[in-house]
Amino acid sequence: MTDLRLAPRTGREVRVRAPGKVNLSLRVGPRRADGYHPVATVFQAVSVYEDVVATAADDISVSASGPQADLVPTDDQNLAVRAARALAARTGIADGVHLHLHKGVPVAGGMAGGSADAAAALLACDAFWGTGLPREELHEIAAELGADVPFLLMGQTAVGSGRGDLLTAAMSRGEYHWAFGVRESGLSTPAVYGEFDRLHPGRDRLEADGDVALLHALRAGDAPALGALLHNDLQDAAVELAPDLVETLSVAEDAGALGVVVSGSGPTVAALGRSRQHALVIAAAMTAAGVADSVLTASGPVPGARVVAGSDVL
Ligand SMILES: C[C@@](CO)(OP(=O)(O)O)[C@H](O)COP(=O)(O)OP(=O)(O)OC[C@H]1O[C@@H](n2ccc(N)nc2=O)[C@H](O)[C@@H]1O
Ligand SMILES: Nc1ncnc2c1ncn2[C@@H]1O[C@H](COP(=O)(O)OP(=O)(O)O)[C@@H](O)[C@H]1O
Incomplete structure (x- = not known):
């Protein structure tokens, strides 16, 4: 048997898990x-995960695995690389790191997988390099990386304002069960916001207090009420750019979903089930009707990015 005490130490790894999100209201x-x-949004973090593993390297580099890994840039555009570089610049660290992304969140799907990678990479590098930045400073760097990144650090349920980066935790009771209809070809967030501008040329203000009833439903753990109040101002724009979404939305509705909404800038369709079992039924209905390239089920709310293991690798 190998005596582990004598084995050469070849590397250390830090593993961080971060969730995807759905906007219950946007x-x-x-x-x-x-x-x-400007947005007024209610985020819920859901149990579809990005796992980011940091290991030693000379430079800052990234690789990705998962069903849509070929759609993920592995250069300096990658949000995990940008996060590592931003943390290194802030702390004066000159070390390298390799970040491997196990991607569970659909790419360009409106569920913030790239933002989750950025949040996870910040935590992973902070632990790996031992920089020990306070939470508020990590939040500041997160907001510079993208509007959604701070929420993926925070997780659970939160109200977002400003660009979506100013967060207040919201109370939520119980567990909500989701079915997601995923498309292989994603939608670009700037393109969807651009289409929103085209469709709503007269919009002159943000309706910021429209979610009182939704927040009440969350506090009460009232899934049917929440389902009826799901709302997304970007939905029409996403449907305009991907008209097939109408069928996905209607198949999920016909399967008895408590509510159906396009997630963020889309094209993922989020359908709220009555139970875990019902979410599976809705997912099966979307598969059977051929209105999604793949389906996922998940529940929420769940915690934000967190270190799940840090170990010596032999
Ligand atoms: C629509 C939402 C809803 O939560 O999420 P996704 O569907 O992309 O996941 C967010 O607003 C997306 O946030 P995120 O994807 O982090 O956006 P960023 O990288 O900061 O910005 C990308 C681009 O989206 C547009 N953008 C983003 C956020 C915002 N409040 N207004 C905008 O107009 C801008 O054109 C910006 O240049
Ligand atoms: N780590 C990453 N994972 C996925 N996409 C990334 C990443 N870094 C940069 N991107 C780019 O960001 C785009 C959208 O990212 P993503 O967060 O998956 O979607 P969304 O903004 O719709 O939630 C991708 O199409 C890709 O070009």
Whole structure:
């Protein structure tokens, strides 16, 4: 038997898990001078995960695995690489790291998989390099990387304002069960916001207080009420760019979903089930009708990015 105490130490790894999200409500105001839109949103983190593993390397590099890994850039455009570089710049660290992304969240699907990678990479590098940044500073870097990144650090349920990066935790009781209809060809977030501008030229303000009833339903753990109140101002724009989504939405509705909505900028369709079993039934209905390239089921809310293991690799 090998004596592990004598084995050479070849590397250390830090493993971080971050969830995807669904916007239970997304209200959008008129485009600002900086190109962003003010939003009022209610995020829920769901149990579809990105697992990011940090190991030693000379430079900062990334690789990806998972069903849609070929759609993920592995250069400096990758949000995990951008996160590592931003943390290195903030802390003056000159070390390298390799980040491997096990992608469970659909790519360009409106469920923020890239943002989850960025949040996970921030935590992974912070632990790997031992920089020990306070949570607020990680949140600041996260907001610079993208509007959705802070929420994937935080997880659970939160109200987002500003660009979606100013967060307040929201109370939520119980567990919500989702079926997701996934498309292979994603939608670009800027393109969907652009289509929103085209469809709503007269929009002059953000309806920021429209989610009182939805937040009440969450506090009460009332899934039927929540289902009826799911809302997405970007849905028409996503449907305009991907008209087949109408069928996906209607198949999920016909399967008895409590509510059906396009997730964020789409094209993933999120359908709320009455139970875990019912979410499986809705997913099966979408598969049988051929209205999604693949389906997922998940529940929420779940925690944000967190270190799940840090170990010496022999
Ligand atoms: C629509 C939402 C809903 O949660 O999520 P996704 O569906 O992309 O996951 C978000 O607003 C997306 O957030 P995120 O994907 O992080 O956006 P960023 O990388 O910061 O911005 C990409 C581009 O989207 C547009 N954008 C983003 C956020 C916002 N509040 N207004 C915008 O107009 C801008 O054109 C921006 O240049
Ligand atoms: N780590 C990453 N994972 C996925 N996509 C990434 C990543 N880094 C950059 N991208 C780019 O961001 C785009 C959208 O990312 P993603 O977060 O998956 O979707 P969405 O913004 O719709 O939630 C992708 O099409 C890809 O070009």
